Amino acid sequence: MSRVLTLVLAVGFAVVGIAGAASAHHNTITGSVICKTGGGWAVTWSVVNSETLTETITASNRTNAVPVGSQLTNRQTRNFTETITTKPTSAVALTLSGKWTNGQTATNTGSIDVAKFSDACNVTTVEKPAVPVVDDCGPGNAHYGTVPSGPWTSVVNPDGSLTVTATPGYQFTGGTTSFTLPVLVDSNVPCPSTPPTTTPPTEQPPVITPPVVQTPPEVLPAQVRVVQAAAKKIDKCGTRSDLFKVVKRAGVIYKANGKIVQKGVWIKAKSRTVTIKAIAADQGFRLKGQQTWKMTFTTKACAQAPQVAPATGG
Structure with a gap:
């Protein structure tokens, strides 16, 4: 009889242990995604602090969204955002490690299913246009020529540099949406000299034709x-x-x-x-x-x- 009672008590303590673990310090992490204006996916991560104590994030696998050192106060729900420009091939996960002011620590993960990333949000990558350089003879006249047409706009800056910006839904190779070409240095190649004019004959023969009647220009x-x-x-x-x-x-x-x-x-x-x-x-x-x-x-x-x-x- 005593052996049976001991077993029951042991099982009871095991159940209490599991319940205690479920209520321990932790973060609840959920994610959502929508199309970002101009292309790509705008991701929002919602992080909920389970405790009435302040928590500090000590590790993050997505520091561009949740930087290390971020804090959550008394049972705070805090939203973090990031932009993804390349469609993922698997679920996107956010894993955070936190430490509370009472010394307790925990690591938790939340994820967004890959199916949530719609193809309609995709960003098209294009090569940067090759802009011609025009440098005619003479000093101080070097400038950029006409920018080839494409999914981008361009503007000449006051200092002579040129900035090209991709239109919404596009990006340049390397993931950038704009680039700036530097101020040009003129070659200062001199222009060729003008050839001498033909020397007219010294002998001026008499004019034998009558003068041309000048009519006033209309x-x-x-x-x-x-x-x-x-x-x-x-x-x-x-x-x-x-x-x-x-x-x-x-x-x-x-x-x-x-x-x-x-x-x-x-x-x-x-x-x-x-x-x-x-x-x-x-x-x-x-x-x-x-x-x-x-x-x-x-x-x-x-x-x-x-x-x-x-x-x-x-």
Whole structure:
């Protein structure tokens, strides 16, 4: 009979021990997840302190959500948040170790099932765009060119650096959502020197063509000026004095046989035929009248003075 009583008492103490463990210091950890604006998953962890004593977290497997040193006061329920950008392949767990002011410690875990992470929240990873660098000749003009199009926006900062930011739902390789390209250092490569202009002939032959009648330019809408181009030539015997000249006038560029020529000076013709074309210097000018001249120079030799036979004395 005494042996049976002893067994019953032992079992009773075992039950009391289990009940005591269930009511010991602990944290109740639950988690929830929703889609984060712009892509990814916003996770909220709810941690409940079981005791009326203050607890300090001494270890955390997710310090970006619950940092070590966090405290929970008298039976406090405290929420912690974090963002997950890559969809997990298994349940996400939060394990915390805590120590209460009476010296008691405990480690508890809560988790979120992987099925709670919806594919609709997924973030797409893209490569960073390659931005061209433009550095023309001359000092102080280096700058970034046009940023390729894609799921991002860009802005040039006041110091000349360039910041590119991914649009919501996207991130760059490495998990970042923006990057900044540094201020460029100009190469200061000098521009090539301007070639010397052709020296006009020193001999100024007489003008044999009548002066060109100047007509006042008409004013068009948007301040477009109408100008009239003109060209003339001198064609005497032989080729030595074959010359042509284009009238010096603002807003007109002349090309002789495809090459730009100087205005207002006589230029020696280097071929029997010279084709002159006039073009407007820019959109602020419009040409009126003739714009092409095809000049042909003769090659007829100049007449020679007759030779007089010497007297024979007969």
